[in-house]
Amino acid sequence: MQRKKAPKEALRWDDVRLFLALCRARTVGEAGRTLGVDSSTVSRRLNALEEALATTLFDRNHEGLSATKAAEDLRPVAEETEEAMLRFARAADGLEREVSGLVRIACPPDVANVVVTPLLRELFTRHPALRVEIAPGEAVIDLTRREADLALRTVRPAQGDLVVTRLTSVRWVLVAAVELAQGLGTLRAWDDAPWVSWGARLSMVGAAKWLEAHAKVEPVLRSDSLMVQIAAASAGVGVTLVPEPSAAHYGLVPVRLAPSLRAAAASWPTDELFLVTQRALRGVPRVAAVWDLLRERAAGRTAR
Amino acid sequence: MQRKKAPKEALRWDDVRLFLALCRARTVGEAGRTLGVDSSTVSRRLNALEEALATTLFDRNHEGLSATKAAEDLRPVAEETEEAMLRFARAADGLEREVSGLVRIACPPDVANVVVTPLLRELFTRHPALRVEIAPGEAVIDLTRREADLALRTVRPAQGDLVVTRLTSVRWVLVAAVELAQGLGTLRAWDDAPWVSWGARLSMVGAAKWLEAHAKVEPVLRSDSLMVQIAAASAGVGVTLVPEPSAAHYGLVPVRLAPSLRAAAASWPTDELFLVTQRALRGVPRVAAVWDLLRERAAGRTAR
DNA sequence: GTGTAGCGTTGCACTAATGCAACGTAAGAA
DNA sequence: TTCTTACGTTGCATTAGTGCAACGCTACAC
Numbered sequence: 001m002q003r004k005k006a007p008k009e010a011l012r013w014d015d016v017r018l019f020l021a022l023c024r025a026r027t028v029g030e031a032g033r034t035l036g037v038d039s040s041t042v043s044r045r046l047n048a049l050e051e052a053l054a055t056t057l058f059d060r061n062h063e064g065l066s067a068t069k070a071a072e073d074l075r076p077v078a079e080e081t082e083e084a085m086l087r088f089a090r091a092a093d094g095l096e097r098e099v100s101g102l103v104r105i106a107c108p109p110d111v112a113n114v115v116v117t118p119l120l121r122e123l124f125t126r127h128p129a130l131r132v133e134i135a136p137g138e139a140v141i142d143l144t145r146r147e148a149d150l151a152l153r154t155v156r157p158a159q160g161d162l163v164v165t166r167l168t169s170v171r172w173v174l175v176a177a178v179e180l181a182q183g184l185g186t187l188r189a190w191d192d193a194p195w196v197s198w199g200a201r202l203s204m205v206g207a208a209k210w211l212e213a214h215a216k217v218e219p220v221l222r223s224d225s226l227m228v229q230i231a232a233a234s235a236g237v238g239v240t241l242v243p244e245p246s247a248a249h250y251g252l253v254p255v256r257l258a259p260s261l262r263a264a265a266a267s268w269p270t271d272e273l274f275l276v277t278q279r280a281l282r283g284v285p286r287v288a289a290v291w292d293l294l295r296e297r298a299a300g301r302t303a304r
Numbered sequence: 305m306q307r308k309k310a311p312k313e314a315l316r317w318d319d320v321r322l323f324l325a326l327c328r329a330r331t332v333g334e335a336g337r338t339l340g341v342d343s344s345t346v347s348r349r350l351n352a353l354e355e356a357l358a359t360t361l362f363d364r365n366h367e368g369l370s371a372t373k374a375a376e377d378l379r380p381v382a383e384e385t386e387e388a389m390l391r392f393a394r395a396a397d398g399l400e401r402e403v404s405g406l407v408r409i410a411c412p413p414d415v416a417n418v419v420v421t422p423l424l425r426e427l428f429t430r431h432p433a434l435r436v437e438i439a440p441g442e443a444v445i446d447l448t449r450r451e452a453d454l455a456l457r458t459v460r461p462a463q464g465d466l467v468v469t470r471l472t473s474v475r476w477v478l479v480a481a482v483e484l485a486q487g488l489g490t491l492r493a494w495d496d497a498p499w500v501s502w503g504a505r506l507s508m509v510g511a512a513k514w515l516e517a518h519a520k521v522e523p524v525l526r527s528d529s530l531m532v533q534i535a536a537a538s539a540g541v542g543v544t545l546v547p548e549p550s551a552a553h554y555g556l557v558p559v560r561l562a563p564s565l566r567a568a569a570a571s572w573p574t575d576e577l578f579l580v581t582q583r584a585l586r587g588v589p590r591v592a593a594v595w596d597l598l599r600e601r602a603a604g605r606t607a608r
Numbered sequence: 609g610t611g612t613a614g615c616g617t618t619g620c621a622c623t624a625a626t627g628c629a630a631c632g633t634a635a636g637a638a
Numbered sequence: 639t640t641c642t643t644a645c646g647t648t649g650c651a652t653t654a655g656t657g658c659a660a661c662g663c664t665a666c667a668c
Contacts (some may be wrong), residue, residue, distance in 0.1 A: 011393050013317040028646060038627050043647060045625090053396045056592045059467050062634040062645050066467065068587025070399050077395045081388035088381045089315050092357045095374050163363050163370065166663095283372025288360045332616060342657050347617060349655090366615050366664040470634090 015049045017085075019057065020078045022046060023071060027064040099285045100129030107152035109136040109227045110246045111273065115152070115298050122297070127289050149287050151276045152294075163282045167273045167298050172207055174265070175252035176239040184239070188258040190215035194238035199224040206269030207241040214264040243271055273298075319353045321389075323361065324382050326350060327375060331368040403589045404433030411456035413440035413531045414550045415577065419456070419602050426601070431593050453591050456598075458575045467586045471577045471602050476511055478569070479556035480543040488543070492562040494519030498542035503528040510573030511545040518568040547575055577602075 018035065022042070025031035029039040050057050057071040067075075107116060112134050124130060135148055156164060176184065176193070184193050197219040198208035211217065220238050223229055230250050233240045239255050247254070257265055275294055281287045322339065326346070329335035333343040354361050361375040371379075409420060416438050428434060439452055460468055480488065480497070488497055501523040502512035515521065524542050527533055534554050537544045543559050551558070561569055579598055585591045 011389075011396070013321050013389055016389065016392055017317050027644085029644090039645090040628080040647070041626055047647095053399070055396070055399055055589065056587060056596065059469070059586060060646055061469065064645065066583065068592070069584050070587035070589075070592075072587070073399065074392065074395055077388070077392045081385065081392050084381070084385035084388045085317055085320065088320055088378065088385050091378055091381045092315070092359070095357070095359055095377060165363075165365070279370065280373055282363060283360060283374035283376070285359065285374070288372070288374075292360065331614085333614090343615090344617070344658085345656055351617095364616055368615065 011052060015045065015052075016078050016081050018042065018045055019049065019071075019074065020082055022058060022065060023067060023075050023078070025065065028060070031065075095285060099127040099289045101286045102131045102133060103150060103286050103290050104133045104135060104148040105150045105152065105290065106135045106137070106148035108154070109225070110230065110243065111152050112136045113227075114243075114245045114249045115273070115294075119293060119297055123290065123293050126293070127286075130286060130289060132290070149277060149281055149284075150290055153274045153276055154271045156272070156274050157276055161279045162276050163279050165275050165295065167275050167294060169270055169272045170243045170245055171270050172241045172268045173244050173247055174239055174241055174255045174257070174268070175233060175247040176255050177234055177236040178251070178253050180236045180239070181253045181255050184255060186256040186258050187239075187261060190261065190264075191217045193255070195219040196221045196223070196229045196232045196238040196240040198222060198229075206271065210241070210267065210269055214267065241268065315356060319349065319356075320382050320385050322346065322349050323353065323375075323378065324386055326362060326369060327371060327379050327382070329369065332364070335369075399587075399589060403431045403593045405590045406435045406437060407454060407590050407594050408437045408439060408452040409454045409456070409594065410439045410441065410452035412458070413529070414534065414547065415456050416440045417531075418547075418549050418553045419577070419598075423597060423601055427594065427597050430597070431590075434590055434593060436594070453581060453585055453588075454594055455580045457578045457580055460576070460578050461580055465583045466580050467583050469579050469599065471579050471598060473574055473576045474547045474549055475574050476545045476572045477548050477551055478543055478545055478559045478561070478572070479537060479551040480559050481538055481540040482555070482557055484540045484543070485557050485559050488559060490560040490562050491543075491565060494565065494568075495521045497559070499523040500525045500527070500533045500536045500542040500544040502526060502533075510575065514545070514571065514573055518571065545572065 018031070021031040021034050022028070025034065027039075028042045028046070032039040032042040035042065046058065053070075055070045056068050057074070058065045058067055105112075105116060116134060120132060123132070152167070156166075175181070180193075187193055195211070195215075195217050197211050198205050199222040202208065202224045211219075221229075221232050223232070226242065226246075229240045230242060230246060230252070232238065233242070233252055234250055242252065246252075275291065277287060277291065282291070322335070325335040325338050326332070329338065331343075332346045332350070336343040336346040339346065350362065357374075359374045360372050361378070362369045362371055409416075411420060420438060424436060427436070456471070460470075479485070484497075491497060499515070499519075499521050501515050502509050503526040506512065506528045515523075525533075525536050527536070530546065530550075533544045534546060534550060534556070536542065537546070537556055538554055546556065550556075579595065581591060581595065586595065
C-alpha cells in the first residue's frame with residue numbers, strides 16, 4: 001500500500017491552464033501542442049493534478065481522452081479563470097507598448113553633456129517614439145511641480161513621495177588644459193596656479209567649500225556655472241576642480257601635485273549622483289524606459 | 305549590448321499569483337513566505353516577469369518594495385483572476401469530498417465472490433462512508449436504465465455512452481474436486497469423466513460452445529448458474545470448465561489431460577473482464593473510488 | 609565615526625520538471 | 639491472422655527551478 005501521505009500540495013495556477021487545454025483537446029498530444037510542451041509532460045502533470053484533487057478528470061484509452069463528470073463540472077469555472085487571465089495579459093500588454101511621448105529630464109549641465117547625451121542614441125534606438133527634453137541648470141528643479149519627469153541630482157532628496165536610486169559616485173579632480181598643466185609641472189603650493197572657481201551664489205558647493213577650507217587662494221575667475229569653469233579651464237585660464245568624468249570628457253588633464261599637497265587633496269569632494277522621480281511616474285513606460293537605461297548604463301560601483 | 309532576443313516567453317499563470325503576493329507584501333521575503341518559497345526565488349521570478357512584460361512592476365530598495373503605477377494598474381485585474389482561481393479550487397474541493405453513498409455493482413456471481421468481495425475491506429478502509437450493493441447475475445444488466453452504477457462484464461459493450469476499461473483476461477480450466485481429480489488420474493478421453501456444464505438458456509457461453517464443438521459429451525448436470533456448477537464440482541459431481549481464479553478460490557484442482565486431448569484443450573475459452581459505467585457516472589467520486597480500486601488491484605497483464 | 613539589523617540579490621549545490629525515445633496497448637487495414 | 643497506426647505511459651539524460659548561505663547596500667542606534 002504505497003498511498004500518498006501528503007495531499008497538502010497547493011494547487012498550481014498553471015494546472016488550470018493544463019486542465020483547460022485537456023478539456024479542449026481530444027488527445028494528450030494535442031493538448032501538449034497547444035501548451036508548447038511534450039505529451040509526456042502533459043500526461044505526468046495530469047496524473048499529478050488528479051492526485052492533488054483526489055479526482056479522476058479524464059479517462060484515457062487508445063482513442064484519446066474523455067472527460068469525466070468532474071471535469072465537465074469544473075470546466076466552466078476554469079474558463080472564467082482563463083478569461084480573467086486573458087484580461088490580465090491584455091492589460092499587461094497595453095502597458096507595455098506605451099513607450100512614447102516626451103520625457104523631461106532635469107540635471108546639472110555637465111551631467112547632461114557627459115552622462116545623458118551619450119546615451120540618447122541608444123535610447124532612441126530602443127524606443128523610436130520617445131522624445132526627450134533636457135532642462136539643465138544648477139538650481140534644484142521641483143519635481144513635485146511637474147517641471148520635469150526625471151531628475152539627476154547630486155544630493156539625495158528627502159521630502160515628497162519620490163523614488164530615488166543612486167546611480168554612481170564620482171570623485172572631483174584638479175585639472176587644467178593640457179598646455180597649462182605641462183607649464184605648471186608639479187604644483188608645490190595651491191597659489192602657484194591661477195584658479196577658476198565658484199561664485200558667491202553657489203559657495204556651498206563641495207568644491208567651493210574645499211577651496212575655502214584648504215587652499216585659501218583668490219580665483220582669477222569665478223562663475224556659478226560649471227560649464228563656464230570648464231570652458232575657461234579648456235581655454236587655459238586656470239586650474240579648477242571638476243568631476244572626473246567631465247574632465248575626461250572635455251580633454252582636461254589632472255594637475256600633478258607635490259606630496260605636501262596630497263593630504264589636502266584627499267578631501268576633495270565626492271559627488272553622488274541620484275536618479276529621482278515621483279512615485280506615480282516611476283511605472284509610466286516612457287519614464288521607466290529612461291530610468292532603466294540610466295541605471296543600466298550609468299550605474300557604477302562606489303568609488304572608494 | 306546583451307539584450308534579450310526572445311521576449312516570446314509565454315506568461316505563466318503562476319506569475320500572476322506571485323504578482324499578487326508581491327502587491328500585498330511589503331517585502332520580498334514576506335511575499336515568499338505567503339507563497340511558501342524562498343525570497344531569492346521571488347526575487348528571480350519577479351525579475352523574469354518584469355522582463356517578460358517589459359515593464360518595471362516594483363522598485364526595490366533597502367526598505368522593501370514599492371509598487372509602480374504599472375503594478376497598481378494591473379492589480380485589480382489580477383485580483384479578479386485570483387477570485388476565479390479560488391472559485392475553481394472551491395469547486396474542485398467540493399467534488400473531492402463526496403466519496404460516500406451507495407455504489408451498485410452488477411457482475412457475474414463468481415466475479416463477485418472472487419474479485420469484488422476480497423477488495424471490499426480495503427475499499428471501506430479508504431472510504432468509510434461508502435456503501436456497496438452487489439447485484440450478481442448471469443444476465444446482462446442494462447446500465448443505461450440505472451439499475452447499477454458499475455458493471456463487470458466478460459463482453460465489451462458496444463452501444464450507449466459508456467466508459468469501458470479492460471481489467472484482465474482469465475483462462476478457463478478444466479477442474480474437479482480434489483478426490484475426483486485423484487480418482488480420474490490422467491484423462492484419456494473426454495467422456496471418461498462426468499461433466500457439469502451449462503443449460504440450454506446460456507448455451508452461447510464460451511465453455512458451452514467449446515464443449516459442443518470439441519467434446520461431445522452428455523453432462524450429468526446442466527445449470528445456467530456457474531455457481532451451481534462450482535458447487536456441484538466441489539461436491540465431486542463431475543468435472544467442469546471454470547475461470548482459473550474461481551477454481552483456485554473454491555479449491556478445485558485441474559484435471560490432468562493425456563497428450564491427445566491437449567490440442568483441443570488449447571482452445572478453451574479466454575474471458576476478458578471489462579469494467580463499465582456510464583460516462584456521466586465515471587467522474588462521480590463514489591463511483592470513481594470503486595473504479596480506481598478495481599483498476600489498481602484487479603488489473604493484470606494479459607495472459608497469453 | 610562603528611556596529612547592527614533588515615532589505616534584495618547572487619553563487620552554488622541540489623531537486624524537480626522536462627524532452628526524447630522506446631514501450632505497451634488497442635483498433636483497424638491488408 | 640499480421641501489420642500498421644495512433645494513443646498514453648515510462649526510463650533516462652538534460653535542463654530549469656529552487657533553497658541555503660554569503661554578500662552588498664542602506665538606515666539607524668550607539
